[in-house]
Amino acid sequence: MKNSIQLEFGDVRVKSIETPNHFVSHMLEHIAWRLGVTIALKWQDCNWRELGVRLGTSIGEFPAQCEDSAAIGMIDDGSASVTVQLQKDPASKPIVESVTWSARGEVDLEWFFSLRCEQIENGQPLIALFEGIISGLGGKCSVVIWNLEDPHHTWEGIFRGLGIALSRIFTPLPANSIAVTGDSAKPHARSGDLAVLCASVHEASVQRKTAETAITGTV
Missing domain, CATH: 3.30.230.40 (Imidazole glycerol phosphate dehydratase; domain 1)
Structure with missing residues (x-):
């Protein structure tokens, strides 16, 4: 080898x-x-x-x-x-x-x-x-x-x-869009009121919804 x-x-x-x-x-x-x-x-x-x-x-x-x-x-x-x-x-x-x-x-x-x-x-x-x-x-x-x-x-x-x-x-x-291929075709991950809008090598975005508001955080 x-x-x-x-x-x-x-x-x-x-x-x-x-x-x-x-x-x-x-x-x-x-x-x-x-x-x-x-x-x-x-x-x-x-x-x-x-x-x-x-x-x-x-x-x-x-x-x-x-x-x-x-x-x-x-x-x-x-x-x-x-x-x-x-x-x-x-x-x-x-x-x-x-x-x-x-x-x-x-x-x-x-x-x-x-x-x-x-x-x-x-x-x-x-x-x-x-x-x-x-x-x-x-x-x-x-x-x-x-x-x-x-x-x-x-x-x-x-x-x-x-x-x-x-x-x-x-x-x-x-590379933001190819770091983990295939994920974009899947429904966004969600746990209760929290949803992962995107996640890649450069960026991650999470949203929390209530009956009255929707707060999004991006890093």
């Missing part, structure tokens, strides 16, 4: 991710989902930085809508903010230190990096993967870890934040 990565804007439920580590695959899934792409990825070795470089290079082949972005990734008790800035001139000298890591509050960064997470003995493989992605993009990134209880959730917050930030740079607005 040769290492291969294929990305295409489309239905995010169309995915095939095969790596030697389930948690690494899960982090890649976070990025693909928020980027709004289908993904077919096969990776047979544990060179996580090279995997990241290849993935970042593939993402960088999409036309950029802007040069920088920032996002907060949160899940349960884990949260982190991620800022991404592309290099304006790809032909210029590569950025040596592409990612800076920091922590706030009571989070000890080195202790966090030393913690086991699922099938991974410590955070180094995930650091290598993350930094490889930014290197492949030819950009730089700042990660701030805000909260840590379960390292699983904090790492999810980090990669979720990266995926959201990258979507704001690369995902074209037309």
